[in-house]
Amino acid sequence: xxxxxxxxxxxxxxxxxxxxxxxxxxxxxxxxxxxxxxxxxxxxxxxxxxxxxxxxxxxxxxxxxxxxxxxxxxxxxxxxxxxxxxxxxxxxxxxxxxxxxxxxxxxxxxxxxxxxxxxxxxxxxxxxxxxxxxxxxxxxxxxxxxxxxxxxxxxxxxxxxxxxxxxxxxxxxxxxxxxxxxxxxxxxxxxxxxxxxxxxxxxxxxxxxxxxxxxxxxxxxxxxxxxxxxxxxxxxxxxxxxxxxxxxxxxxxxxx
Amino acid sequence: xxxxxxxxxxxxxxxxxxxxxxxxxxxxxxxxxxxxxxxxxxxxxxxxxxxxxxxxxxxxxxxxxxxxxxxxxxxxxxxxxxxxxxxxxxxxxxxxxxxxxxxxxxxxxxxxxxxxxxxxxxxxxxxxxxxxxxxxxxxxxxxxxxxxxxxxxxxxxxxxxx
Numbered sequence: 001x002x003x004x005x006x007x008x009x010x011x012x013x014x015x016x017x018x019x020x021x022x023x024x025x026x027x028x029x030x031x032x033x034x035x036x037x038x039x040x041x042x043x044x045x046x047x048x049x050x051x052x053x054x055x056x057x058x059x060x061x062x063x064x065x066x067x068x069x070x071x072x073x074x075x076x077x078x079x080x081x082x083x084x085x086x087x088x089x090x091x092x093x094x095x096x097x098x099x100x101x102x103x104x105x106x107x108x109x110x111x112x113x114x115x116x117x118x119x120x121x122x123x124x125x126x127x128x129x130x131x132x133x134x135x136x137x138x139x140x141x142x143x144x145x146x147x148x149x150x151x152x153x154x155x156x157x158x159x160x161x162x163x164x165x166x167x168x169x170x171x172x173x174x175x176x177x178x179x180x181x182x183x184x185x186x187x188x189x190x191x192x193x194x195x196x197x198x199x200x201x202x203x204x205x206x207x208x209x210x211x212x213x214x215x216x217x218x219x220x221x222x223x224x225x226x227x228x229x230x231x232x233x234x235x236x237x238x239x240x241x242x243x244x245x246x247x248x249x250x251x252x253x254x255x256x
Numbered sequence: 257x258x259x260x261x262x263x264x265x266x267x268x269x270x271x272x273x274x275x276x277x278x279x280x281x282x283x284x285x286x287x288x289x290x291x292x293x294x295x296x297x298x299x300x301x302x303x304x305x306x307x308x309x310x311x312x313x314x315x316x317x318x319x320x321x322x323x324x325x326x327x328x329x330x331x332x333x334x335x336x337x338x339x340x341x342x343x344x345x346x347x348x349x350x351x352x353x354x355x356x357x358x359x360x361x362x363x364x365x366x367x368x369x370x371x372x373x374x375x376x377x378x379x380x381x382x383x384x385x386x387x388x389x390x391x392x393x394x395x396x397x398x399x400x401x402x403x404x405x406x407x408x409x410x411x412x413x414x415x416x417x418x
Contacts, residue, residue, distance in 0.1 A: 011393050014400070018371055020378055045404055049353075050372045052407075053277070056350035057373055060276045061269035066286060069272075071257075071265055074294050133283070 008032040013039060017046050068129050113210060115178045117221050120198035120230030121214055123175055123184055128194045134186055135171030145172050149183040155227050157183045157199060160250035165243050167195060177201065187243075195233035195243050202228035209244065211237060220244040224251070263308040264296055270374060271312060277369050278320055280358055288323070292316040313374065314384045317366050324362055356406035364399035367392055 008029050015021040016029045033040040067073065127134050137145040142159055149157035152174050159169055167187035175182045177200030185197040202223040209222040218235035221228065229251070231244040257265070271292060275285035292315045296303075303311065357365055363385065370376045370384065378396075382389045 010397060014393060014397055015378075018378070018396075042404075046400055049400065049403060049407070052349050052353045053369070053373045056353050057273045057277045061273040063269075063272070065268050065272070069268055069286065069290055069293060071261055071293065071297065074290070074297055 013043055017043055113221055116228045117212055117219050117230055119178055121217055121219055121232055124196045124232035136173040138171040139169030153181045153183050158251050158254045159185050160247050162187050162246055165246060197247055198230040200228050202226060260300055267309055267312050274369055274374055277373060288316055288319055291319050310380050317384055352407055356403045359406055360399055360402055364395045367395040368399040371396055
């Protein structure tokens with residue numbers, strides 16, 4: 001067998017292996033490979049390399065898709081809660097009286113409540129499904145966790161004891177908040193139910209508690225002496241209020 | 257579910273495979289896939305037909321490039337050893353190929369994986385990386401030579417056996 005008239009190039013060898021070569025040139029390349037065993041050996045090694053790649057990585061494609069990659073979870077739910085918040089302020093406004101001044105600050109800056117609850121619920125949804133790495137510092141290091149978050153955030157971050165409602169501290173992490181750093185604490189019950197407590201600097205001084213739901217998640221928001229709190233968890237309002245009340249009472253005692 | 261979402265969903269297994277080979281670490285790989293999906297869903301209305309598959313590979317490839325750029329100033333940590341004494345022959349080979357991939361520069365690794373693992377054409381890879389086809393081919397040639405050398409260098413004992 002004679003060599004084809006035009007010598008085969010390195011690029012053509014690659015194109016041959018990758019099925020990118022024009023059909024009319026394939027015969028030439030095959031003849032060339034038969035006459036040049038070193039090139040034949042290289043082509044063979046590339047094919048073996050492809051097989052090794054598939055042997056190693058095809059299994060990943062066959063694994064069940066992790067929950068956190070399900071499209072349903074990644075699509076943002078519609079923001080029904082904005083209307084809920086408006087209705088709540090309206091109601092409080094009508095109720096008037098002593099609460100009027102408290103709401104004044106909040107209604108003048110509706111973005112506080114909005115961005116806070118939004119950020120907190122985003123963080124809640126993101127980390128609550130985490131099995132392996134839900135927190136940066138585990139609850140077993142409660143003192144260190146509080147100290148670290150207090151130092152980074154600039155206000156007293158206190159991890160309340162929620163044992164009375166069946167919740168144990170999983171741990172916490174530092175997050176970017178709307179106005180600087182935010183602290184994020186996670187609690188879990190024996191049945192796997194998870195609640196999170198999010199705090200960040202707020203521009204409003206003190207407000208009442210506000211309740212909101214997004215899909216299956218509920219959140220209670222309030223601010224106290226310049227720090228905003230969001231307790232997120234079950235959309236069962238009674239359960240959420242019970243937990244939030246306990247967080248409020250304990251931070252009240254320890255705060256400031 | 258829309259046809260768009262269905263075609264995105266159908267791509268998740270392949271995206272995970274590509275990301276795992278690209279980023280090596282399983283958690284980082286799934287983070288990349290998650291970010292890719294979030295971006296894709298967010299831009300659903302901006303997607304005016306065309307190939308969803310290429311588009312998703314493009315997003316993931318760019319996200320990984322940005323991630324690596326942000327890591328570039330930090331020292332790179334490589335595991336001292338991920339040897340598993342019980343590994344069978346195929347597992348050992350898988351480990352070697354992962355290690356060989358890790359020694360490639362980013363653009364070469366992406367080309368090699370998109371062509372050899374994901375089966376994309378040179379033209380598609382050129383569009384994904386925004387470079388001429390000639391660049392794709394030279395990256396592929398260099399990547400193959402590098403991986404071949406790395407694989408052969410790592411197991412000299414096997415080659416000396418009579």
